[in-house]
Amino acid sequence: MPIATVDPATGETLRTFDALDDGDVERRIAAAAAAFTHHRLTPFEERAALLERAADLLDEDRDTIARTMTTEMGKPVTAARAEAAKCAKAMRWYAQHAAGLLADEHPDGADVHDSGATRAVVRYRPLGVVLAVMPWNFPLWQVVRFAAPALMAGNTGLLKHASNVPQTALYLEDLFRRAGYPQGCFQTLLIGSGAVEGVLRDPRVAAATLTGSEPAGRAVAAVAGDVIKKTVLELGGSDPFVVMPSADLDRAVATAVTARVQNNGQSCIAAKRFIVHEDVHDAFRDRFAAAMRELTVGDPKDEATDVGPLATEQGRADLEELVDDAVGRGADAVCGGRRPPGLDRGWYYEPTVLTGITRDMRIHHEEAFGPVATLYRVADAQEAVAAANDTPFGLSSNAWTRDRAEQELFARDIEAGGVFFNGMTASHPALPFGGVKRSGYGRELSGHGIREFCNVTTLWHGDA
Template sequence: MAIATINPATGETVKTFDESSDEEVEAALALAVETFASYRLTSFAERAGWMRRAADLLDAEVETTAAMMTTEMGKTVASARQEVQKCAKACRFYAEHAERLLTDEPADASAVGARKAYARYQPLGPVLAIMPWNFPLWQAMRFAAPALMAGNVGLLKHASNVPQTALYMQDLFERAGFPRGAFQTLLVGSAKVEGILRDRRVVAATLTGSGPAGSAVASVAGDEIKKTVLELGGSDPFIVMPSADLARAARVAAVARTLNNGQSCIAAKRFIVHEAVADEFEQRFVEAMAALRVGDPMEDGTDIGPLATESQRQDVVELVGDAVAKGARVLCGGEVPGGAGWYYPPTILAGITPEMRVHTEELFGPVATLYRVADIDEAIELANATEFGLGSNAWTQDEEERARFVRDIEAGMVFINGNTTSYPDLPFGGVKTSGYGRELSAHGIREFCNLKTVWVGE
């Protein structure tokens, strides 16, 4: 795939970029090691000052940065602004809390025959971040902010269709005052990732992306004995029980399925509704989805823009076509619009059976699958009948049902009566083939630290 900005709303190639040469990659690796040697010794106060400056720059440049992301991958400009602001929030969160989150942890010295005993968090070194296009700034930032505040240095290999966002990240941190080499962007294709990851100067890696990509990175890292954090695909359930506020649940369901034009790993994808309220929820859900406006992502009134790439839309078309051919009913949408751009309408499919690909595969577009169940046991069984385990939603006012969902849903995150999202304050990640490790919160900043045991005798 060429490294280029191709506007998804028009199909026009805006700008192309040369891939980093082997010599440029080598220079970046050498600089990362050189910078880490001194950067790891900087104080939390110094790093926090630079990180707050990065947040200030993000706030000041929100309009131009949002427009850049919308041009590169088609998200609505309103959601792009929110993404920029969320990145600024994460920068400030880690600037404020990193020192406390990484403070020494005292142990019972007398129990281990020491005068003093404690555990200390120390940075590992250059970390390779392999990031996707769907939240091009946020997903890179949720690695960068904690990693830099912990004293690590970053090497970013971004998706080939968001090169301007990738280069902006390096420029942002340099302008904020971070030492040159603390965060570098490598404009390389996927073919060069293995060689970079195997380089002994790279000590760890994090990847957000597909299951096959995660498996490939984990295999190489395992062979090299290097730490990895993987945030992979999801097929999140959205369960609606009889006690739920159906009007609100249906409104949130439409947003949950079409967030980021439906291209989100934690978007609700499978809507599992108790049969006692299935008819009413279906009517409300269809109305909410059909009311969404598809159009130019640069216009503030647009709810849904184009899918990011032509191949991405083709994947959605094929999955929907397979379901319809095998008996699924289209409740709304389902037809590719004419004209330029890679648009696809909000779509709901009902009558899903296990033979259909949409039953087991992740659908990365504004298409919902709707199921009916008889009780909570069937709801949980269906929710867990997937290889994925990232996020989940459950809507109920019943405390016992809430407890069941929290206990029994196989996912890294469970949101009750609210849409799944990410916060700097809370750990983010999944189980099963949705990956391992955690981003954000205290857990995220500690992932790429050496937890060093210190024992001091008399």
């Protein structure tokens, strides 16, 4: 895949970039390793001041970088501005909380003394250079939620971003440079996917984090396993959105629409499978489909647009294959199911609701990365749990119920990294984020995320 900005709204290639050669990559790895020897020793106050400055600059750049993201991957410009604001907020959160999250711990009590220690300390020390392999769908947020905690912990970062968002990737390097980070602390590698293995195998690279597809996750995990390096993987998702009879149906429907079409439907934590109790199924279906039909599909640079184009031509083709397979096997497209008429340029697809889904359809097992919802009817909470778990993924989930017993059942039995009750799944710097099953492993954000790339060190003190 070429490293290029291709406008998804028109299909026009706007700018191309040359990949770094081996010498360039070597120099950047060396710079990251050299920067780590100094950055790891800086006090938290100094690291926090740098990250606060980066947040201030990002706020100043919000409109400009929003337009860049929209041009590169088709995100509606209003959502792009919100993404930039969210990133600045996360930077400030880690600047304010990292010292506390990584403070020394002092185990005490009979067990510690029984080990022969007069005292013991648990200390969090940075690992070193962290390679981040990041996707195009949230081209700022995915990077910042790695970079903010990693830099605050004292690590340095190398970013291999998706090849269709090179200008966003270069902006991020420049942002941290302008904020005052020393040379080598955060760098972008404009390289193809084939060059990732060589970087990861380099002994100066300590660990890797990847957000992306299952094949990409398997490839990085296999290499990291071979050289025994820590990884965090956030992969695909096919999140269930369960609606029970006690739900506030108006709120559930409104949230369901946003949860399905956020980022043009291209979000790992977007709700994709809508599992609705039979008592409210038909009412939910009719209201949901009507609201999806009312969405404005069009130019993502237009403030009035709700749903822009898919990011790549191949992405739309993959989505069409899933829908066509389902319809061909008996599913009913209650709305959508085609390219929007009148939008001949760009990679648009109508917001779609499919009913009558069966297990022999590909869309039942595969992630639909676009504005396509599948709707299921269930008889009770137990059947809802079974349907929610009937997927190879386990990223997050939604459950709409005011029944406390049902909430406890879903919290106990839904196989996912999160269960959001009566609200939309979202990532927040204070809350751990990640999944189970084929959605990956490890956690981002919160204290769990910042400690993923730390050496959790036991300091044992005996008698002097």
